Amino acid sequence: MTAPIFPEVLRRLARARAGRPGRAEVHLASNGMLLDPERLRRLVDLGLSSLMISIDGATAATNDRIRVLGKLDRVLDHVRAAVALRDAGADLRIGLSSVLGRANLGEAAALARLAADLGVDWLKLEETYPATPFARRDLIAADAPELRDAVAAAAAALRGGRVVLVDHVDPPAACPCQATAADRDRAAAFRAADDFAHRARLAPCRAAWDQAFVDPDGTVRAIDHAGPVLGHLLDAPLLSLWNAAPAQALRARAIAASTPASRAACA
Numbered sequence: 001m002t003a004p005i006f007p008e009v010l011r012r013l014a015r016a017r018a019g020r021p022g023r024a025e026v027h028l029a030s031n032g033m034l035l036d037p038e039r040l041r042r043l044v045d046l047g048l049s050s051l052m053i054s055i056d057g058a059t060a061a062t063n064d065r066i067r068v069l070g071k072l073d074r075v076l077d078h079v080r081a082a083v084a085l086r087d088a089g090a091d092l093r094i095g096l097s098s099v100l101g102r103a104n105l106g107e108a109a110a111l112a113r114l115a116a117d118l119g120v121d122w123l124k125l126e127e128t129y130p131a132t133p134f135a136r137r138d139l140i141a142a143d144a145p146e147l148r149d150a151v152a153a154a155a156a157a158l159r160g161g162r163v164v165l166v167d168h169v170d171p172p173a174a175c176p177c178q179a180t181a182a183d184r185d186r187a188a189a190f191r192a193a194d195d196f197a198h199r200a201r202l203a204p205c206r207a208a209w210d211q212a213f214v215d216p217d218g219t220v221r222a223i224d225h226a227g228p229v230l231g232h233l234l235d236a237p238l239l240s241l242w243n244a245a246p247a248q249a250l251r252a253r254a255i256a257a258s259t260p261a262s263r264a265a266c267a
Helices: 006-017 038-043 060-066 072-087 103-120 133-138 145-158 181-198 202-210 238-242 247-258 260-266
Strands: 026-030 050-053 093-099 123-124 164-168 212-214 218-221 229-232
Touching: 006 038, 006 072, 038 050, 050 072, 050 123, 050 181, 060 072, 093 260, 103 123, 103 145, 103 229, 123 145, 123 247, 133 181, 145 164, 164 181, 202 238, 202 247, 218 247, 229 238, 229 247
Parallel strands: 026 050, 050 093, 093 123, 123 164
Antiparallel strands: 212 218, 218 229
């Protein structure tokens, strides 16, 4: 939201996609602080079609303590404006993302009720990633009973409503085509909910062919932010790195780890 090149990036995505089959979905993850109605309208006009706003507490006291310099009241005003824009006809899917930890575990059900009251399309409850001292102190193991109880309470609060719950606190890593019979239904349900939230179809077994990640300094990684480095944009264009030996080796390993049945299911 603060990068001056962001509107031009969206324009180039739209131009690159023009004339091709299908459509370009643009998913923006934001803390919502700068997402005022005028700015959001401009982004939708430039092709933004999917929006995730991070809220880590159902109360200002909790959210603003976790999200340093965040202001829940301001963010909620922006969410309401986004929902009004969608309801007025904008092609926009809107969701909230909440990272569950010790500081906000007791507000999971209240977060679900808040999502329903706001009229968003989905709520994602996410695991804590121990990237900061606070996150390391706040982290709860994915199999902790109190965490599972909190997710269950949120699910109960949303039951019968229109908000889709994405349980991301311990997400299945495998595609439904690769999961064991016992895990296949859970993997399929997770993929359906997560794909709805991203407004895209993501297949982990195809990630080596489908996904790349570019760091702010131009480093290109396979698949995501934790993936192996393929090279740097100062040294080679993205397409060259996408087809170079490290990327091809990654795909060869992915094929070797798959089965003919899984390849047929996710071809």
